[in-house]
Amino acid sequence: MALIDTFVASYQYLVDNFDEFLGLLTEHLTLVLVAVVLAITIAVPLGILAERHDRAKAIIMSVGNISQTVPTLAIIALVFPLLGLGFLPSLVGLFTYALLPILTNTVTGLENVNESTVEAARGMGMTEGQIMRKIKLPLAIPVIFAGIRTSAVLSVGTAYLAFFIGGGGLGVWVISGISLFNTPQLLAGAVPGALLAVGLDSLFAFIERQLTGETHATQSPAAG
Structure with missing residues (x-):
């Protein structure tokens, strides 16, 4: 019963502060x-x-791995002296953290x-550029989008x-709810974030289905 009361109180808090909620949600989603x-x-x-150059791959993947291992708050602390407070330093930290899943899945998919x-495509006279555009990228789309969906879900949580x-x-x-021991306020911010993560994952899954449907004809060299 206490749990139900808590969720009711959270819903009431959201309703009572709905204009502020819309502003915070817009900031979160934009970021x-x-x-x-x-x-x-x-x-x-x-x-x-x-994928095309092994030497470049070693350098790029090393940088990507480093970006993932450095905590977002540490990145924010590093860019703070240059960019100050607000949206931009937050964006830099979030972007750095979102990079690796997409990068890794792109390489893996290709x-x-x-x-x-x-x-077979080379045998038909296709250039390397044509093979990349018409063969490799269309076939790699599901793997690439798996990385994009992972990045989107992680970014929703990291944006807090x-x-x-x-x-x-x-x-x-x-975070204010945690500091003030205000559980309704905490849940009013946390639950929409979880729903936002699910929504973005579904959105990118939909985009993936559209792209794979449109590029289905490119998945054999004969279609090129």
Whole structure:
């Protein structure tokens, strides 16, 4: 009964502070989406480069691994003297953390394309660029999007740390709720974050299905 009362109180807190909630949710979602889109923009081309050149792969994957092992708060602390408080340093920390899953899955997806399919495409006279665009990338899309979905879910959770440098987001309610022992406020910030993670995962899964449907015809050399 106490648990039900707590959730009712959390719902009431959200309703009573709905305008503030919308502002925090917008900040949180913006931070996550911008970080993930930037990570996709950087990680996919780097993954293609790494798949083509072994020396570049060693360097790129090392940098990616380092970015994942350094805690987000540590990255924020490093960029704080340069960027100050607010959205930008939070974005840098989140982007750095979102990079590796997409990078790793891009390389893995491209490397796991059946070599006989690639050789058949070469035999038909396709250039390496055409093979990448019409064969490897379409076949690697499911693996790449698995990395994107992982990054999106991780970023939703990591974005709560933006509170510590004035980046806003749902962390304002969650961390304030912890500090004040205000469970309804804490849950009013935490539960929407969990739903947001599920929603983004479903969104990227939908985009993946659309892309794989559109590129199905490119999955054999004959279609090129």
